[in-house]
Amino acid sequence: MTLRSDENNVLLVDTANSVDRLNAGFYGRFPYPWSPSRLDVVRHPRLYTMMLSQEIGDWRHDTLPDGASIWVAGCGTNQAVMTALKFPTATVIGSDVSINSLDICEDTARQLGIENLELRNESINQTAYKEEFDYVVCTGVIHHNANPQSTLDRLAEALKPRGVMELMVYNRFHWIVPVAFQQAVRLMGFGSEKVDFDWELPIARKILAGLPREDLMRKSLAGFEDSPESMFADGLLQPVLYSYTVDSLEQMAAGSGLEILLPCLNQFDRGLRRYDWNMEFDDPAVAETYYSLPDTVRWQISNLLQLDKSPMLWFFLQRSDSGRPRKSEHDVCEEFLDTVFEKNEAAQTSYIRDYTGRYHRFSSTRIPAADPDSSVRKFLDLIDGKTAMRDIFHQAGVEAEFRFVNRARVMLTTSICPYLRAVAPVQAAEARQTAAANIGQGEKKKLNEFNLNKLKSIKPLPLTIPA
Secondary structure, eight states: OOOOOSSSBOTTOOOHHHHHHHHHHHHHHSOSSOOOSEEEEESOTTHHHHHHHHHTTOTTOOSSOTTOEEEEETOTTTHHHHHHHHOTTSEEEEEESOHHHHHHHHHHHHHTTOOSEEEEEOOGGGOOOOSOEEEEEEESOGGGSSOHHHHHHHHHHHEEEEEEEEEEEOBGGGSHHHHHHHHHHHHHTTTSSSOOHHHHHHHHHHHHHHSOTTOHHHHHTGGGTTOOHHHHHHHHTOSOBOOBOHHHHHHHHHHTTEEEEEEOOOHHHHHTTOOOSOOOOSSHHHHHHHHHSOHHHHHHHHHHHHGGGSOOEEEEEEETTSSSOOOOHHHHHHHHHTEEEEEOOEEEEEEEEOTTSOEEEEEEEEEOOSOOOHHHHHHHHHOOSSSBHHHHHHHHTOOOOHHHHHHHHHHHBSSSSBOEEEEEEOHHHHHHHHTGGGHHHHHHHHHHHHHHHHHHTOOOOOOOOOO
16 A cells, blocks of 8 residues: 555545445445434425526526436435435436445335335446436545546446536535544554554544644544544545545546536535625625636635635536536526516425334425525515516615625525526526527636736736846
8 A cells, every 4th residue: 555645535545446445345334424314205296306407597497307317326325315305206326335325225215115216336436327317416425536537437428418417526625624634543553454444433533532622623623522433434534535626626527528507505505504605805896806707716716715614515517518508607697587486385294213213204394394594585575476586686675786696596496495486587588598509608718818817917027137
């Protein structure tokens, strides 16, 4: 084993197959994530299909066809189950290297009577899917592989030409401290003949508990001290871990023939009230420059300035050759303003897990059950199924600035905040869609011009030549 130590945890990286075996053993010992204590089943076959469309700016809800094929790549113990519940008319395949995780997943699916899910014990790196899936979900997986770029290539190959991918990789600034701790633990056992997770677990707990209470690392990892085994292990013992910024993720995506569409709001960022990637600046000139930048340049600036307070690197992607023009965040917000919405409402059944691992029907309610954030409640109250959102903003007395509009879009029309569904994109939006063929090229041209102007702004330094 070659010793390697850098900003990632790659001390144990050898070959793709050896890392697959490491991960299979690791998640066999520490199944992750643990089974949820509650599962909600929405009794509306197309609700999340519509919400997925809206998240990438498709207000006509055409992103996924009826009977869509979905691949949850690296499904763990429950993600394939939750995906099958959200998309009941789709065919869902869940893949994982851990047989133990798949057994837990299968047991949950059996208890809930899920029939549209097939589980496969396989590594992403060994699959040979070719343009088979309308939707590929892979969150928190490829950064645990020997060569994440190669793993992403497999995911891209599996995607249909007009398919959509949901991808999450670790944000570098979220993982600086945990990666340092992981490397320290691994070096404590360096020289042993094999990796022994049962040996590492108590050692890691002792190292963390043995640090002074005011130590920066101990304070940063305080949430792990009394955590369950699986949570502690996944955060502080993972055998292989890469991490990224928006910029390095975009480069990796391009290397696999993919392009980033829009951020995907997730339950973790919502809990921390990190609703979007856009920052606010007090200086008007700085704000104007910032908001005029291409999406990924703007998000990278936010990533660098916010460090560990920036959102998770959780995005929707598509194939660069999809033929579907990429819409910028500004374009999507303009269409959002020109669209008529109505409130979502559907029946929901909740199941609660007892101490034996059995799920029991707990309650039936209507969704959305939770109230929206107070900052967007005024818009929801004015929704009538007839008035375009631009006029709703006017009625609410809120200026339709991009930063306000984008926040409202994310907090009202996405899968995590499914309060509204589009019912009528109006004529102005249709006109923009007709001209959308130039949007993708325009965004690339804008990025090239940005880089060129940045180069031109570098002025030569005065040089004094002695007589």
